[in-house]
Amino acid sequence: MTRNPEILSINCTSCGAGLDVLGGGRVVVQICPYCGSELDVQDNYRTLRQFKGLTRPKTPFSIGMTGALYGVDFTIIGLIEHSERWGGRFYTWIDHQLYSPTHGYAWLTLEAGHLVFTRRHRGPGWISERAVEISEYPPIVRVNGERFVYFETTTSSITYVEGEFTWRPEIGEQTTTISAMSDAAMLGFCTTGSERESYRSIYVPRKTVEDAFDVQLDQKPFRVHPLEPFVAGPNYGFVLFASCVFAIICLFMSFVFASRTGEDVLGAHVLTRADLPAEITFPLEADSQLTRISFSADVRNSWAYLDLELLDPDDTPVFLAGRTIEYYSGRDADGSWSEGSRRANLSFRPERTGDYTLTVDVPDQGVWTGPGASSVQSYPFNQLMINVRSGLSSSLWTLALAGGFGLLFLLQFGRKWLHQRARWSGTDWVDED
Structure with a gap:
């Protein structure tokens, strides 16, 4: 059976707490934030099981919040905390499931102070763990002319769940994700048990989310996120081009002066x-x-x-x-x-x-x-x-000018190069000699 679309709220069949119904017709379970009970949406919200002893992660977002992202009105209907152990450290992030009556489901992920917007990818392309293991070079996927290069393989576990979901999440359930990145987006090829899904993620500026959901994010990013775009500034292109041209002109003038x-x-x-x-x-x-x-x-x-x-x-x-x-x-x-x-x-x-x-x-x-x-x-x-x-004639001053313009060019070019290097610093691909 499917849920009656006219139902706007229910009482938890385990603890009696009032719960809003927000997630549309594809929702199959709703997890009560008060008692941790998993309710079967398709069977009159019958209690299936309870997740006890869970600690709610810190997030500025709450279920029921609405906001417009990329011209679409979304409502937050659920959140999941993921944890990964890598290199002797634990990394956590929170996925907030979004729902739009016109555009379906999406995710807003909060990780280390950064925000990422994700939707299911139904296009071609897949990278398997086996392909990563046997490749001599980072595997590449091309989708609609966009080139995605292998970035990393992660295995994460669910450590907290709350709200409405279109599948049945389980505490401790592991998902292996192989990520490939382009200049502006990331594809995630996820395997959970026998299920396979592909997702496409893009970076969301902090102010965009704050304005959309009317929240203040107090978390400060401490590093460059792999999807974080380079902020060039209004005159970046002009300064880069002009400094290069003037450096060449000054070098030519220095050559002319020195050759006299x-x-x-x-x-x-x-x-x-x-x-x-x-x-x-x-x-x-x-x-x-x-x-x-x-x-x-x-x-x-x-x-x-x-x-x-x-x-x-x-x-x-x-x-x-x-x-x-x-x-x-x-x-x-x-x-x-x-x-x-x-x-x-x-x-x-x-x-x-x-x-x-x-x-x-x-x-x-x-x-x-x-x-x-x-x-x-x-x-x-x-x-x-x-x-x-x-x-x-002396070429000293024109050489000095050439050096100044050259340093300005390197400063501008180096900013972007360092940003790109920081983006890719988290890759787990190691070239073997």
């Missing part, structure tokens, strides 16, 4: 040790472009410290500076090695047009005669070559 070789003002001017200290004069234009003075010496397992002074056309010092040129090489137990450089340089921007005078001296120098030295020469160096080029 300028022109020789003083080319390959050679000084011997006997010529030092020496003064060298060369003309420069005050064109706001860089001028680079380059030095190279034939040091070998030796070093030389250059004392440098540059005067402008008005004999005003432009700079007093020092540069060290050193180069060492040899062999040891690990083979040949070398370090240092035979070159040095400094750059500046001339502020006046005219003849500049560079004074060069080598007040300090030396030869290294350590063990393993490849060769030792009598003097630290024999000659010093000086070259002056003007009309150069």
Whole structure:
């Protein structure tokens, strides 16, 4: 027999408590929240059995609450608490069964402060435990063009029941669920005894549920849920695209600036040790472009410290500076090695047009005669070559801008990447080498 659709409330046939009838014609049992009695809806609410000693889980939702989700008015008609032991810890979640006279049955699940909306999936596709065990790669299911990748296998037990249900739940009843996830949804392939069902779940924003059911959720999510969508923000796409484009533009500008070789003002001017200290004069234009003075010496397992002074056309010092040129090489137990450089340089921007005078001296120098030295020469160096080029451009600032835009791009891209990584962190798939 089926339940009379005109019945809106009953009294529990075990304890006499008044119970609302909310769940539609497919309900087969109703479990009294007061005494735990399971009542047979199809047999005048005859008491079938009692679930004693159950502790009601903490949930902000109660049976009889109504709310609109995705444009459909639902009523909460029952709740089930599930528990799973994995990795030495217990995980619990609460399924709230929903009913709509026009759209049938659904679930609203509360797990670790997150909310998930689930409906039965009647489309194609199934992943079995055997398929997971023998697969070298995570099994994949495609449904209506959506790609679902294996996520995890769970075995949970029912620890609390209350309300109306379209089947007969049992305390301790175990369900094995194989989950596969896409970018926006999850398919659950559930096996309970000999029964098999498929479900499709999506994430529900907290505020959506609070507004729908007029409740306040005091539970704070402590991790990213596998179905939780990435919150990009209103300008995410623009910032991601713009930062990438500007980083490329700045890198190209840096390449252009760095490739400008300028022109020789003083080319390959050679000084011997006997010529030092020496003064060298060369003309420069005050064109706001860089001028680079380059030095190279034939040091070998030796070093030389250059004392440098540059005067402008008005004999005003432009700079007093020092540069060290050193180069060492040899062999040891690990083979040949070398370090240092035979070159040095400094750059500046001339502020006046005219003849500049560079004074060069080598007040300090030396030869290294350590063990393993490849060769030792009598003097630290024999000659010093000086070259002056003007009309150069610096790529420093455009490189800095490229780095800044690149960091902004990585920050935006990294936010999404980290979110995706957090979503998949709970998978139990392990790649075996």
